[in-house]
Amino acid sequence: MLAGATGDLGGRIVKHLRQRGAIVRALVRAGSAAPAVASLREQGATIIEVDFNDEAQLTKACSGATCVVSAVSGLREVIVEMQTRLLQAAVAAGVPRFIPSDYCIDYTKLPVGSNRNLDLRREFSERLDKAPIRATSILNGMFSDLLTGQAPVILFKFKRVVYWGNADQALDFTTTEDTAAFTAAAALDATTPRFLRVAGEVATIRGLQVVASAVTGEQFRLFRVGGLGAFGTLIKVTRALMPTSDDVFPPWQGMQYLHNMFSGLPKLEPLDNARYPDIRWTPVREVLANREQVPE
């Protein structure tokens, strides 16, 4: 059973669950985009429209499920409060397993206050750990897809790979699709531990420079903006200057994520990549080679 199935990751998890022959129930809220709901239906998921504020409705929807998978996205109201209602409903309905919407770097190794969105995941995980249900978090580093757009690391136009700190720091990248494939396999595996860690590729900034140069046929250069201390200060200043908003991923949050990764603290280890041998991990090279090219 899935919450967040109308989202990017959630829709892909549904697809992989169906490919593995699972019966899938997608909980969607009234007002979810019709095309996303239609696509879930086409894939063979049973759509259950629920009010996510109503625990009784959630409990009824969870009844008989073997695993609740959450792929919702949001801030405190969603990640802590709504997921808590979903958790309580899963427990009340006697669902044996719960996969929270983590899908990130290893927040258990990060200092509190270093990443707003991951602090919310930690807070929910404390509630999850107290609940009488078996929980599994999927940790996958950064979605490698972000390297072709949102993450300001590989600047294709300027042929630069931008970083802070150490160009040889190992960083974890997994595509959204591979994360979904692994999550689906984990959802159907009754023996999963509390954490599963995967990385489609572990790459350094220097490695990204080589790959970006190889796929474009142009020589990329490294651009070290500064050390991690200066990066931390820049993040604080950017956050202070930006008006507060409900944006889940404001620029300073992406900066916090990169700062965390460049620090090496949330590096995933050991990796569970080999747990489901049928999953092929997409290398960063393939992601960069298949990027949509923006005319210069």
Ligand SMILES: NC(=O)c1ccc[n+]([C@@H]2O[C@H](COP(=O)([O-])OP(=O)(O)OC[C@H]3O[C@@H](n4cnc5c(N)ncnc54)[C@H](OP(=O)(O)O)[C@@H]3O)[C@@H](O)[C@H]2O)c1
């Ligand atoms: N590691 C990484 O680099 C990385 C990058 C991106 C995302 N992620 C993580 O992946 C997970 C999924 O992200 P995504 O990009 O797939 O998100 P998304 O496309 O924005 O989808 C979010 C889903 O959450 C649902 N949702 C939001 N608020 C809700 C609420 N109040 N009640 C019920 N459902 C609600 C949405 O439903 P509606 O369709 O009704 O709005 C949608 O199904 C999140 O944990 C996100 O942080 C990780």
